[in-house]
Amino acid sequence: MKQQATKLSYLALAITTALTSNFAIAAEQENESGLEVIEVTARKTVESLQTVPVAVTSLSADELNESGIEVITEIQQFSPNTTLQRSRGTNSTITAFIRGVGQQDPLWGYEPGVGIYIDDVYMARPQGAVLDLLDVERVEILRGPQGTLYGKNTIGGAIKYVTKEMSGDAELNLNGTLGSYNQRDVKLTGQYPIIADKLYVGFGYANLQRDGYGEFLESALPGQDTENYNKDVVSARLSLEFRPTDELSFALKWDKTDDESNSKGGYRLLPSILTEAPVPDSVYDSYTSLPTTNKVEVEGMSFTAKWDVTDFTTLKYVYSDRESYSPTNIDFDNTPLRIFDVPAIYDDEQSTHEIQLNNFGDNYTFVSGFYYYDGESCGQFDAILEVLGQAITLPGLTREISGCSNSTSKAAYAQLSYDFSEKWSMTAGARYTKDEKEALVNNHLHFQTVYPESGWVDGYVRPDDLPVTEVLNDSQDWSKFTPRIGVEYQATSDIMLFTSFSQGFKSGTFNPRASGPEPAAKPEDVDSIELGMKSQWFDDSLRANITLFSLDHKNRQYISVLPGENAADLNQRLGNIGTSESQGIEAEFTYLAAENLLLTANFGYIDAEFTEVIDYDENGDPFDKSDRFSISNTPEYTYNLAANYTIESEVGDFIVNASYYYRDDYVLFEEDSLLTQDGYGLANLSINWYSMEGNWTAGLHVKNITDEEYMIGGYQFVAPLDDGGYAPGLGGDNTLIAYYGDPRTISLTLGYQF
Template sequence: MSHSTRYARGFHHTLCAAAVAAGLGTSTAFAQATAEGTDANAEQSKSKLERIEVTARKTQENLQEVPVAITSIGAMELQEKGISVLTEVQQFSPNTTLQTSRGTNSTLTAFIRGVGQQDPLWGYEPGVGIYIDDVYMARPQGAVLDLLDVERIEVLRGPQGTLYGKNTIGGAVKYVTKEMSGGTEFNLEGTVGSYSQRDVKVTGQLPLIDDKLYLGFGFGDFNRDGFGEFLVAPEGQDRENYNKDLTAARVTLEYHPTDNLFMRLNWDKTEDDSNAKGGYRLVPSLLTDAPVPDNVYDSYTSLPTWNKVELEGLSLMINWDVTDALSLKYIGASRESYSPTNIDFDNTGNNLFDVPAVYDDENTSHELQANYLGDSYTVTGGLYAYDSESCGQFDAILGGLGLTLETSGCNNSSSYAAYVQSSFDLTEKLSMTLGARYTDEEKQASVFYGFLLGSVYPYSNWVDGYDRGADVGVPMSLGTDTDGDGVLDAPKTADWSRFTPRVGLEYQMDRDTLLFASYSQGFKSGTFNPRASTNERAADPEIADSIEFGIKKDWGDSVRTNVTLFWLDHKDRQYIVVEADPNDPTVLGQNLGNAAKSENKGIEAEITWAATDNLTLDMAFGYLDADLEQDENITVPLVGLSNTPDYTLALSANYQLDTDFGPVAFNGGYYYRDDYLLFEDNAVLEQDGYGMVNLSVTWESVNGQWYGGLHAKNLTDEEYMVGGYSFIGGIADDGSYLPGFGGDTTLVGYYGDPRTVHLTLGYRF
């Protein structure tokens, strides 16, 4: 067995399965989604295929008329499949990775078409944008959203640099909440399940002023025991591992002062008090008694097991329909997050390599947007401003050496943009799309980096801002010398500007067939290294150029196929290259640079077949072939893209049955992910291909007030890694691992959920 697959879980992808998947994928494609509230009287002749509304281009449109690769999953489908968190959406979108990161239940790892960001440290920018009602979520902490009062979720694949701006070079995920109906509504829902799962959701709305002012609310309390335990932990600490203790709340105020003016004020808050996650040791410790546990969800720790993720946001949207053709919209938002956390890297009962950390982020944004609908053209344009403060601290406690390596600082940014996109008819069937966005961005960064004697923890004297290191005598390693005395004493700055275009051609061959081709560009912000040990320069922005060819077609009233071929040139990929010195366990070089470029090409195919009035079959297939080219100046070789399997495949069936006690829906699904690496710079942590089987049955009473569902996830109990840490000093001739940073072999994995079953019952009026 090779080192690259020794610790992978799951089963191998067979050539037969690959051939079947490829054959299906080249035949046709997509459409899997519903949007509750769709106008049933919309002009259409379809008797079985639904009309799906999306807002991918900042205005409401029919999915089949939008020349973008999109998966949209509506509220009804989410309910029928028992989808409860954002990460489960990856199973229905080709070439998409949405997984819970290491360390917490709420931190998101997102990749689309091989583009994303694995490291959640402050200052790093994501490659996939996450949006809640068109408000950008800048940080991955807290981005694993529990679905509460959701209308639909849209996954936009490929660079979205024109309409959505920076940090969407892989794509964007949009979480759209329900707009209020104007009446009085109340919904109470409870769930019980495996590992003592006990969830409660309360949502509703009521009119404060009839036809004018409405108040909406939502609250969720989500609890579950751990999948495993900490076999060793400090005295008095909760030993549950992979447990869940989270609350989420939303309050919405909607105001309709006139028929053409609409205002919405949103507040939301999430508190995740689940324990810190402990990793599974893949090799025994060299320095203490920590053998490989029998259960992949078991761990050891010398740190406290508590953890916290706090998120809070406030947003205001004002929409004014100036005329039948012109509408103006303003979206303003403020979000903040605070997350003290405990990450035991070595996962032993000794503090060989422990990392308690604090993340603290605040950001504000303002967007003014105009939409104009002409006789033969549409125009969308706007102005955007964004400002953020992103700070943090982590203490790498090396107890065996009696030292703590402290790193702290801030990586703040301000960004301004103007954009416009227009689609216009060239002939009766041929149209063209032209778009452009200009972005100007500035970053300020400072890093304090140095060793302290003994074990140091950040929580007791955490100070907002980059002066934390100075408080305890850690020198500034990245900054500016303002007075010329040779000592860094102020943040370092860098600025970038970028013009990102989009050009597309769309051919409406007939009423049910859209052919399209497009070129688009996106960029991910340049940034400073938040772990910098020297006064290094900032990494340049990443640039992605994408070409797509697609077809969206409805074949009669029962088959819908959407297929996209894409080629993506991803330049100046930012990587932290970690170089541990096997001769000195206190040396860990972590240099940030534009270390590589890649060419990612592939196909995405989604098919819906309404086989009968009751039975619907769906398939979503993705194939991606990546060619990674490394910068010759990087000494540590990059071996491939992380979190990016070559193949993804989802097959599902839905059967609707009418009974005397109400409609019943049966859902069955199979999801497959091919092999993928956890890290770009080594193949030690690699997950073999695996498949999951999910089954659900849901019911609704005749009057629609009562509903319920029984959902079984991961029925075959597959074990699959979604994160990990690799700090080893290399591989000896006999195949054993050499000690790395901290003097031990730190090689751990974090795993996705095991087999679970849960029952939901709800009442609404």
């Protein structure tokens, strides 16, 4: 810890020196306008980014459009120490890590470590959370535990998707995109005042289509769509806002997304020992014995009532209801044989209520509220293992697991920011949460091939008399107090220093893959200390925000694979076995070098490691195996360098946006990871045009110019041997699979505002 603190001190000193010396020459340049003021709602009230003592990145709609950002996962490029990726088998399920904290298994019952919010409404499940950016105002990335204002499951941080508010004017915007791999997108957004200054309706519609980056080379099911990594998404939004008085407003919002993109097939890194199919030439090609069809349906609505009781007090009520349904096909072995096939269904529902009371005065801001969550997360998967080795072929063998994890959560929170003087202030807050969870798990071995539903494959009829074995039926409750306390010092009108201590927790949970009775895993805890600076220099032409952090992550939940009598047992135990710690630094710079040239840079460094991982040997004795564990999905450092240059002409303004994003190497699994992605960089270039009248826009976007290949997920069901080879794992084959990020793409977008 002392060595690490020394490293961070030297790094902070180097950055501070750069601010006071290397940029000194910029002080000679006059800038009349300076950088624009950025407003965020990171603390559930509108504040300037430079006065919020939180490590937060905010990206406006203009910034997103000019960079050609289409989905929320691309935002990881702009936020230090952040990983946002599509999960392994689908286009719509997210894997999110911030500062080494997250959750990559999307099975029902598991809780995320990074919270996803749409207009302050929490999305409890990762399915459908890879949001396409439609009618967005901005996206905020809050790094570090947000346990006080946002509650459980934000121990790594929170991603806030903020949609546009009604302006009161009639608007209609049409955008069309053509691009690589036959990309063809249409987006329509608008609003209309039904009653002037009183009642407004808004809408958005997107139809997003793209052919696959690769194909399924061989399938056991003829007639299937062979496109791999394709896109077929339809999304819609409606909103109704009513403002009867200046003090009172109501908003009703609805959204729905249907993603019928094919199930993604993974790339075999090792040749199969059970089939003659070779390792594909392209990382986007695959084989399968399952249907390629896939679906993610997400629908939600929210109602918000806001009353400005006085000029200093606001009362707000938010209700939401969301549900998702996803029948999915994941071929773990990615061969034309049913070696390890997992067809599954995810079915989730949630509703929330939140009452919020905010009050502010000349020297204080007070935020408080009550929160209630009720969710039901159910699912079923069938692990089909027809082939267990070169000499063993069975007529059918399926391990079927199903169940539900139902939970309620009640919380009360309050946070006070108080100015003692013009320079010194303090923030103190706390949240009390009471969680209750009920879990049911069925686990049965069928000596036949079983799919979740009749018609899953052509001609398949699911038997009505299939036996079911209930192995777990239990409930548990937890309560947690999560405080936050910080001190801020306004050194000058442009420089704020802050330090804080905060706690967060991830909910306890039962094992959805349980093979017998077992206790629930306790909640995970994160304690975090931050030391930061928010600053603007040289007549507001340079913004420099820097945060040093240290966190202790305790009671990490982890699945251990237990040996069974045969390869079909799928015995897995969930428990709190891990403790880890991380230290790092995050720096974000924005420099207005000239009136028409904006330079940005962000840098993230993190040293994260497991300090203790307790397991038990065959005699029941504990031992530490932390030397076999690594923090997954977490590069040691990331950085992004970008330039935005405006060219004025007689036909309109041209904005050239170029960026280079680099991620250091990282592993994809915590325990004995066999998949390590080497460091790589993504170069991107965009040219945007705005007409003189302001109604026409166009954008040409080239992403991943050098066509880098990089892993974002995978499966490993092999055991490494001393001679460098591998022993077959579950299913009897060499199952070492990787999924990859997007290749080089070029797209042209044309927009018109009526």
